[in-house]
Amino acid sequence: MNEDQGQESLHHHFKSGSRHVGDVACMSSDGRGIIKSRGQVLFANGVVTGDRVAFAPNLSVKPCEADNPKVLKLSVHRCEHPCRHAKECPGSRWGILSYQQQLKEKTELVRRVMRGVTDEARVQDIVPSPQPWGYRNRLTLQVRREEHGGAELGYATKARGEGFTPIRKCLLATEPVTQAVAHAIWVLRDMRELGKVLLPDRISFFETAAGTGALAIFKGWPKETDVQNFLELARKIELPGGIWAATANQAGIVGERGMFWREEECRAMQADWLGHKLEVHPAAFTQANQSAFAHVLEDLHSQASEIGREVIWDLYGGYGALGFAAAAGGSRVHVVEQNGLAKSTFEQLRILSPSVEGKFVHGEVAALLPDLMNRMAANDVVILDPPRNGCHPKVLTMLGESHVRRVVYLSCNPARLARDMKILARTGFQVNSVQPIDFFPQTPEIEVLATAIR
Structure with a gap:
């Protein structure tokens, strides 16, 4: 069947100007509800899993949308949004979904995205945020x-x-x-x-x-x-x-x-940072949900004897919070960061970690890595914490060509994490663990900590 025949078939099932009824099956990564009706998947705003919805199918866009959705039957997972600005403000669009259901949806989202990358059993249930509201500092x-x-x-x-x-x-x-x-x-x-x-x-x-x-x-x-x-x-x-x-x-x-x-x-x-207070330049990066980020730091710190054996290369490292947390006594941490305003906080971490040798490398990862990769040994560990777009493919290719056998990846975009892990898999890396953490309650955003080894 060619594209024109496929569109004709869809329009046969969904007549122009007509309204249809369907149930919201799950939530999408952009925060919309996914309706499966008559063999077609459509996306709708303002609905949640379990809602029964009347809608006008819009097949002229990709992915197809369910326009003008009207909820006929409320989902048991719905709750009253506590914010007075909820109807106009996009900042907390999942506030109409119970927090327990938010956690379930996010876990399933990560599992769907990671299919074809690793076994579903390696994707753990999401770690909830200690504060579902009032968490952004x-x-x-x-x-x-x-x-x-x-x-x-x-x-x-x-x-x-x-x-x-x-x-x-x-x-x-x-x-x-x-x-x-x-x-x-x-x-x-x-x-x-x-x-x-x-x-x-x-x-x-x-x-x-x-x-x-x-x-x-x-x-x-x-x-x-x-x-x-x-x-x-x-x-x-x-x-x-x-x-x-x-x-x-x-x-x-x-x-x-x-x-x-x-x-x-x-x-x-x-x-x-692990019970200590740090001062960070307001133009440098730091996580907005400090209580959820603490889980990541504590997890890495608990594995320090295993992870931080030799040199830790903390790429896109900010001020080095992840690298120093993962470092065992006597190991070295090399933080590579393009924003030099993070260095003053890096120096604070050096003082707090006297048994760890720290070095701040100022510059872009993709530009510096051709030289750095030649210094990476098999027992070294690379930590990646890139922007939302993920790592540049050249960075991943160079890591694959290095001697490194362990990569720890903190991602705020599960889809880009899956893409990057597929690139690493070409050079023998296999995903060993995937742990979602809810850094952003009331939103569809998800943070994921993953480890790959070879």
Whole structure:
């Protein structure tokens, strides 16, 4: 059957303009419900597993969608979303699904994605987050100017920052961050003087040792006076951790090549590491769900005698939290990270780990690995913690050509993890364990810790 005949067959089953009824079988990785009806799979927004739904089939898009879904019978897994912004805000779309069912859906999602990569038995049940709500110690919100001169904070509702939902409170954030955001919203909304100054594109709120602080992020290269004018007005928010300012590139990324204002007056982010408090530059990466991340660190630390025998190569390593956690006494940790702003926190970990020799290698993994791979021995361990897009194929190919026999991979994108493990499998690596951890409750996002050996 060719494509045209297939489409004709589908349209025979789903007549244009008609409505049909189906049950939501499971949830997809993008947060939508999956309806299986008349041999076809369709995706629908705002529904959950177990709902019976009336819908208009839309076969003109791929994957096919169930438009205008109307729930005829509520699922037993549904619950009332506690957030007042739930209908407009995309930040916690799974808040209408019971937390136990969220965990089940995420475990099954990882098992489906890893089929063909490893045995299903090697995929463990997901580890729940200690806090299903109120877990984010960092929250980044868009800034929008109001007609009367004040400003609103909220979330982008569409891709590329389009659409805007103003908020008053975010239930995903920790209590200190929630209170700071609520206070900032109240102050900025009534600050008419903002109508005459350049506003930042975003403001990131985070926990510090002194209380909540913030980083105002400007895209491009604003004038010095424009940034200073905003910061002077922003003093009225009176955050105990202070308010920094920084520039971001067109992709919205704040990096060490950008400009920063008032660093000396403000406090760094605070992060936990095996019972210790670390200070992290707000433009460096750290996990937003610290209590869930603690499980990963403790797991690696418990295996240190097995994992950290020789040299640990912590690639895309940030400040080295994973590498130092996995290191046994007398071993060495080489952290490879392109953001030099992570180095100050790396130095804190070196002091906390006096029996481990640490080295910070500043640069991009793909560019540095051709030289580094020649130093990797069979008993060394590579830890990968790449961005959401996963590892560059060249990185995986080079690791396959090295002598390394163990790779530990922390991924925030199970589909890319599966892709990367397939590439490693070409050089003899086999997935030994897959442990999902719920870093992002109330969302479809999943973190996975996997190990591959050869």
